[in-house]
Amino acid sequence: MSERLDEAAVGRLAPGLGLALPRGPHRGRVGEVRAAxxxxxxxxxxxxxxxxxxxxxxxxxxxxxxxxxxxxxxxxDEVSPRVEVVLDGSRSMALSPRKAACARELALLACEVGARQGLSPTLLATGVRSERVQGSACRAALRALEFDAKDDLVTALGRMPPPRSCGLRVVVSDFLFEADLPAMVARLSRGAAGVFLVQVLDAEDLAPTGGEGARLVDSESGAALEELLTEEVLAAYARRFVEHQRVLRAAALRSRGALLTAPATETLNALVMGPLRPLFVAGGRA
Amino acid sequence: MSFGFPWGLLALGALVPLVAAYFLRRRQKPVVVSALFLWRTPRPRAEAGPRWERFTREASLLLEALAVIAAALYLSDVRLGEAARTKHLVLVVDGSLSMSARGPDGVTVLELARREAAKRVEDEAATRVTVLATGLSPRVVAGPEAEPSRALAALESFQSRGADHDPMPTLLWAQELAGAGKHVAFFTDAAPVEGLVIPAPVRWTALGTARENVAFVSAQRKDDGGTATVTLRVARFGAGPESVSVRLRALPGPDAKQGTERVEKVALQGEGSATVRLTFQNAGDVEVSLPDDALLEDGQARLTASPTRPLAVSLAQGLGPLERDALERFLAASPDVARDGAAGETLLMGPRGTDAKVTVGATGKVRTFVGPFFSEKGHPLLDDVQLAGVRWSAGENPPGHPLITAGDAVLVSEEDDGRLHLNVDLSRSNVQRVSAWPVLLGNVVRESRRAREGFVRRQLTLGEPLQLVTLPGKRYTLTGPSGGKPVFGAGAVSLPPPAMPGRYVLERDGADGVDAAEVLALDARESDLRGRGRADVPARESGDDEARANASDRARWPLVLLLLALVGDFYVTRRVS
Incomplete structure (x- = not known):
């Protein structure tokens, strides 16, 4: 488990994986996949x-x-569908080095697998300076990416041009922000045959540690909240988190997508074999 | 600003842990989280509203510090402005006449007391002074808690001319006014008598001097027609002169062109007294005086004319010839009785069955009694009435309370309103020919005279109660040297002895005086200056005059401030559910 972008691990995994393309018709350039x-x-x-x-x-x-x-x-028509990888560039994605590395690795893995699959991957990074790169430039863009946006993904998407049609859209984020989640997911799935919401979460996001008082500082806005992290407070957090996940998952299903939660504490291989199995299928081609 | 209990400021030490807790809490480790919304309870308030919460902790610290400071100020008994340093001194001055006695240097004891009081006030740096004067009725000369300058000014104008009295009630009152543990200064002219228990906080200071004195112990004047009889009683206290000259000066009366002045030499044997009696014709006020000595006041007196007011008596129509003759015979021999007087209340005598004050006669079946007669013992109308050898013929029993009875017959009765009924048939009785008749009627006239509006006696000495008669339904005011005061009660009223000698006028309904009485500055016990002297008896308990740490005197505003700070802190730190 590396705290930096482990390109070697991505390189080892990519040849044996393929992106699970949806069964519906696709749009794209002339290729091998049945088009709409x-x-x-x-x-x-x-x-x-x-x-x-x-x-x-x-x-x-x-x-x-x-x-x-x-x-x-x-x-x-037979087309060659595109795969679009959207990477949340907000500060919360760099809550811990491992979380940032995991997000980068998953985005790179999606791009690499898509490229091997002939899906001409496109990377959209929603940092302070939004980037849109294609092909082999994705790797370099991910290396240089800084999680520095002070706003959440929804706000960042508003700064970007409307999404283009594509076959598959993979959104890598922690999805931990207050927003109209069904509307956000509907927007992310617009123009895509399928959408995967890859939720990268740190260990503290999943199960925060308590036992003492703390000044909770929002990683994006910097707002602070004084709180004694008692058992009751932690239990309340857990309840709200579960509810948030439920709403997000339901929104994804309504948009013919899926929510995949990837704990950053696990290795990339374990993630691919485990919670990300619906996205990365073994065999190299769908 | 000062503090009555400075140790209370130690409560400010609570600020240290309070501020420490604040900064310790401020230095809690910051924990960066991905999102706050999962931690925060949803607030109904709009996010765009005022972010009061941002200042909650600072405001809470300030309010809690304010509460600690307010509590410390209350505990330390903070005082601001005039209340910053208050020291109360209670002075008691003897109000008896002997305080006006002069010492060998010509300075009165009262003057010495004034000087000593001013010295005490200055030495003890008192900011509030209360001055009381002893007397038969204790009174406040200055205060309570007056400014020292005003209190001393009031003491300067105070005159001690009261009768002999016990100072203890005043000292106990002063003790209450001073408060627990505070000293009371008492200035008098004699050391406490052996065995006298002085209140513990009282410092007894005697400033008098033993002196010899010659004084009037009584002075009376009686006016009978145009003749004024002045009776004086002169006494010598101590080894004084063997004889003394009494100077009498009669001012001219209404019918006289000039006054009269006499000097009578009175021989004083041992420590006894001598009596002087002189008469003046057509005299107005008579001034009597003795040569100046230690106490001037008891050697001077002004005797005003007090002619007797004749009692108006009238006989009603319907009286039988026998009754009328018997009454006429008595009235002709009775002094100070005016027939058919136009002014004032009239004593009306009439037959039975009328509303006269005194009725004479019998109705119905007449029975004659020769005894035994039963009289109500001690009744003033029956003083010296002897019925031995009397043959009393009476008719039906009259109404009212029986005074004289024989068998089942009521011979004399009195009603509640004072009406007197003589149940006698003079045609068959010999009552009018025995001494009981004029004595009985004399008593009736005397009681009627006593029931007249005004003073019972017009010349009094110090310490004698003022007895007067008022009419029901009227409002009276007694005006004297120390001002006027209302008189409550109807009928015979006995007022406490006046505090000051002088002329006292009884006024009715705010009009001119109804009657006047003269209180003479004469009191034999006050004139005896032989037992006076100097003494300084310290208080038996050590008072805490410096500290004025009385919880009831503490300023309340720190408590209010404390309450407001706590409520404010509760408000800013409340949790919105």
């Missing part, structure tokens, strides 16, 4: 009446002979 649009693939999608302007090559002459009407074969 009609195209020239061999697989028949539908029949319809000919309309002026249609490709005459797609006329089903047998049907024309039988029915004496111009029947057109509608074939589904």
């Amino acid at each position: 649009s009609t195209g020239s693939a061999l697989e028949l999608h539908d029949f319809r009446a000919y309309q002026p302007g249609d490709d005459l090559r797609q006329l089903d002459w047998n049907a024309v002979a039988r029915t004496d009407e111009l029947i057109l074969r509608v074939r589904q």
